[in-house]
Amino acid sequence: MAVVAVVVLHALAIQGTGFEPGLLVDGWKGMAAFVADAFPPDLSWDKTIRPGLEATLVTLWIGLLGTTFSVPFALLLAVLASRSTAPHRLVYQGARAVLSFFRAVPDIVFALIFVTAVGLGPFAGVLALICHNTGVMGKLWAESMEESDAGPQEALRTAGANRIQQVANATLPMVVPQFVGLLLYRFDVNVRSSLVLGLVGAGGIGLLINQSIKSFRFDSMLTHIIIVLVLIIVVDQFSAWVRRKLAA
């Protein structure tokens, strides 16, 4: 029964997406030409590498600010949206609804909205990431508080501590490692998201990649992609390093 359902769903999905491997076989020539155009990558310093590095730095900054500036909002909403710390059931439901909204709207949609408000450029990207990341990180943090050991919080309650004191002195200190781990994970994701945001005009290396594709400069596109690859590896290594330090 379940197998039949899965098969039917896949048949519908294949039809719905126009999934047609034959096209890929026919189109291999186009791809080959595309790849041939990209090689060798354009290594001219002034025209490609330097602007690429500068734009990559902007992408990194967008990802960084988009993550860190969402921390206060995510923290507040997480505390209100966690069963163990919410002051009231209605507040809990409300905070969860707010988080769901920010999580459900993709960052790229926020970016398009902010571009119309503050114009093209990295600032719109930062604002977009702050909004979306507040939703995701708030949800993840709220869940890690709900899963953490409630014992210390109960102990402080019996000692007469009020709700804010319980949260500040038991609940939050219990989840610091999980919070930092999730923060790093979101930083990693946000740096990659800010690449995509560049494609819709929010600045950074994504914008350059978009421009080189539009002007058929596939060789500079390849250079930019290599730079992006290096950036992502560096960010990944950095996250791993911090997590190791934290565990020690």
Add this chain to the structure above:
Amino acid sequence: MDSPLLSVRGLHKSFGNRPVLKGVDFDVRAGELLAFLGANGSGKSTTLRCVMGIAQPDAGVIAVGGDDLGSLPWRQLQEARRRTAMIFQKIHLVPRRTALDNVCAGALARIPTGRSLSPLFFPRSVQQEALECLDRVGLADRAFDRVGRLSGGQQQRVAVARALCQRADIVLADEPVSALDPHAAEQVMALLQHLAHVEKLAVAAVLHQPDLALRRADRCIGLLHGATAFDLPSSEVDAAQLDALYAPDRVVAT
């Protein structure tokens, strides 16, 4: 004899339609160490949780210092609750924080909320008092160690220090030594005995080791199916009474 600090009469509590406490009575006096004995599910934890206000009893009187908690106005109720502290089997400290910071947390009720957001802002006087409390449990030299680095027995003594920092004069302990090795268990029991006999607190501990209870406690209370089966000086508890509590043919309350 002086009047009891904590007095419980006719405590009743049901979960759903299953009665768990069916009339529990006991008194604890200042300077006395009381032990609760009873099989799993006999209602020992529920009794302590009702006294602490974590669970709401259906009926019965809980009096602290002679005042019935059920009839106290809010302020005095808070004050009565402040006088009762709880020690848990699972200790419930924050492992990442220092022993001193954990002990300070016992005093949160008298720290303004604004100054309790981080241990950095805790008032000096509270930190001083916390240090003295750690000294009373013999751990002043470990004040600045993270709790996670201490042994189980040391952690439980830090939890006792936190209760002292709460300025409690009634200390309730739910299986305080069940997770500890025999040596650490003796140390913690000796500490509880010291608090009762020397510092004149009222101490009541749930214990699953009858021999430890008979040796350390002044009085033992046997709970059977949610009611007080016996309440005797430790010297008068005999094997037959213990057998009745733990008898294999008892109806398992699940």
